[in-house]
Amino acid sequence: GDEYLFVLPQQPAGAWMDYWFTAIDASDSLNMAQSDTSSYISGNYISYDNAQIDFVNSYGPSSLSLLNGTAVAITLPGTTDLVTALIRNYTDVNRPNDSMLIHVWDEVGGLPGTDLITPFKVFPEATLAEPNRITRVDLRPYSSQLSNLSGNVFVGFTVPTGEVWVSQTTPGVAGRTYADDGSIWANITDDYHFRAITDTFAGAPVTDFTYNSSADPLIAFSDISTNSPTSWSWDFGDGIGTSTSQNPSYTYTANGTYNVCLTTTNSVGSSTTCQLVTVSSIATVANFTASSTSFCQGTCITFADKSTNVPLTWSWSFPGGTPATDTAKNPIICYTTPGTYDVTLIVTNGGGSDTLVQSAYITVTSCPPPVAGFTALDTSVCIGDPVTFTDKTTESPNSWVWSMPGATPDSSNLQNPTVTYAATGTYSVTLIASNTVGSDTLTKANYITVNALPATPTITVGGSTTICQGDSVTLTSSSPTGNMWSNGMNSQSIEATTAGGYTVTFTDGNGCSATSDTTTIAVNSAPATPIIIAGGLTSFCEGGTVVLTSNTASGNIWSTGDTTVSITVSSSASITLSVIDSIGCVSAASAATAVTMLPNPPVPGITANGNVLTSDISNTYQWYMGSTLLTGETSVDYTITQSGTYSVEVTDVNGCSTMSNPFSATYTGLEDLPGKVQFKVFPVPSEGEVHLHLDAMERGDYLIELTNVIGEVIYTERMKDFSGKFMHTLALSEYGTGVYFVRLQSSGHALTRKVIVY
Secondary structure, three states: OOOOOOOOOOOOOOOEEEEOOEEEOOOOOOOEEEOOOEEEEOOEEEOOOOOOOOEEEEEOOOOOOOOOEEEEEEEEEEEEOEEEEEEEEOOEOOEOOOOEEEEEEEEEOOEEEEEOOOOEEEOOOOOOOOOOOEEEEEOHHHHHHHOOEEEEEEEEEEOOOOOEEEEEEOOOOOOOEEEEOOOOEEEEOOEEOEEEEEOOOOOOOEOOEEEEEEEOOEEEEEEOOEOOOOEEEEEOOOOOOEEOOOOOEEEOOOOEEEEEEEEEEOOOOEEEEEEEEEEOOOOOEOOEEEOOOEEEOOEEEEEEEOOEOOOOEEEEEOOOEEOOEEOOOOOEEEEOOOEEEEEEEEEEEOOEEEEEEEEEEEEEEOOOOOEOOEEEOOOEEEOOOEEEEEEOOEOOOOEEEEEOOOEEOOEEOOOOOEEEEOOOEEEEEEEEEEOOOOEEEEEEEEEEEEEOOOOOOOEEEOOOOEEEOOOOEEEEEOOOOOEEEOOOOOOOEEEEOOOEEEOEEEEOOOOOEEEOOOEEEEEEOOOOOOOEEEOOOOEEEOOOOEEEEEOOOOOEEEOOOOOOOEEEEOOOEEEOEEEEOOOOOEOOOOOOEEEEEEOOOOOOOEEEEOOEEEEOOOOEEEEEEOOEEOOOOOOOEEEOOOOEEEEEEEEOOOOOEEEOOOEEEOOOOOOOOOOOEEEEEEOOOEOOEEEEEEEEEEEEEEEEEEEEOOOOEEEEEEEEEEEEEEEEEEEHHHHOOEEEEEEEEEOOEEEEEEEEEO
């Protein structure tokens, strides 16, 4: 609980110091601890940022900004030497740094001008552990160029290669940051954390003070600073007192040594000095505690001084105790006689003394001797198992002597010792327990039974210890029962499916265990799932094929049973493919490729109606005469112009085709009736009504017939010895949609017209 004050010695401006503290206590055994290391650079600090980091930026030819460099304007209120620059960089795993070229520029027109020093490279100090660590730039080697400076200078860097990251405050408030694009400097709104350390400013105050402690604890302070300071800031070092007076007085409330600091300021600058001030005239107030106030005779206890205001001497009185008096700060006193006792403490310091008497503070009772007792959690154990004996002695024992023949260790002075046994057998245990009054002995004969370890089990591998992903191998223990595998299974055999080491532990009826050696199973990854590449359409007409090819050159296993790289498929099927590698591992099956064979349409029939040949209904048609394709003849019917053998190829909606059987047709040669006869059939095609117009300018016999595609006569009109005009309307919608033929005959001649009703 003690506090210590350390003051670093004054150093010249720019001196870099690392410091730490080592503490060693007064224990019989060496106890030592060392603080973290701190760093300090001596001098006058100039900074404009608020130390808050909320953004980062980068410079250099590899940066997104492509900016060449950056600088911060430093204003020197008086003549001084620039000794150190501080630049807060940044880094993380995605933002590494390259070296920066350090510059100090003079001011030209409010912007960085010429270099005051020869630029030199420095690597940023930021690390992954300290990503915003400040980089320290020692400028003392350039003292001849950086001495007796005043006004504005610019501190910054350029980046020759790569990029350098900096920390910043966005938006900034100082307006002192500048960026260089390689041709011009521009002021930017961010505050970069660039700082300067200087020597004292010429004309700045040189702070100093004296103090008068004759009225301790009232201390009178007197400013003796030079160079006419205009303001003063005192810190009296107790965490409470401050003042802005030139010559204040301050009353301390506790004795101690305080680091008193004064900062003085004038129009040029400021400086600070500190002195240690000791206060010792506040009288101490006695107080103490004891580690115990009620205990058995023969007990020794510790008294702890709790007096305030830093006592310098202690005078204790302990009636009934040994020793009866003491001058130590925290004495140890023993009481051997039952009773009630006072304790007195007199403490003294430079402010006087104080006495505290605690009446009847200590109560010493007559306690009975101990009754020894102990237990063990398990009295039947295996060779090598730890056995912990737990003291159950009553009447406040304070020492223990254990005897444990056959154990390691075989004796102990601990209250609750732990031992092991290396051989089978039964063993006795003895405890002698003592307190301040006496002792007691307890022996438990044949208390511990030590059982032998079982035979170490072995593992039999039912195959190779290297398997393929998705496969398993059987591991079998040599013991039929009592097994516990390393994967948590408790059967005699297990199926190992994952890579790793497997052990089995056998436990016998006594609870004793033995563990097998490790059996290591390796699992090889399955080959990559293959891909089926189709060499054409996977949907084709009857009689067609498609070639399917694997993207793997070897080890192919098709669902058809083939093992080649490519297969030809001629019927409908769902095809999958797996691959087996050189060590026998099989991949997952590929995505299925569906192959569909489309049936060809039925063989079409052909009917003739005069010179008109008509096919069975299909999707598209192509007529042939012999083996010659009749160009443009793609309707359901075809009007022949000569006798011959004709056929039609029909194609269904799937694009599958079938050729009809050859059909022999005889051309009648009756295209026009003789004389002046006009015969019109319209409209064609028709939605249901068809009009017949006959204009016979020569008298004769006429026959008009309407037939369907299968030759059935639907309508007949006979006219004997007729001339003139004949008009008739046929309502074909009642017969349904389809193809019809109107035939006009007269004097051995005929004319046929096709009608389509939809």
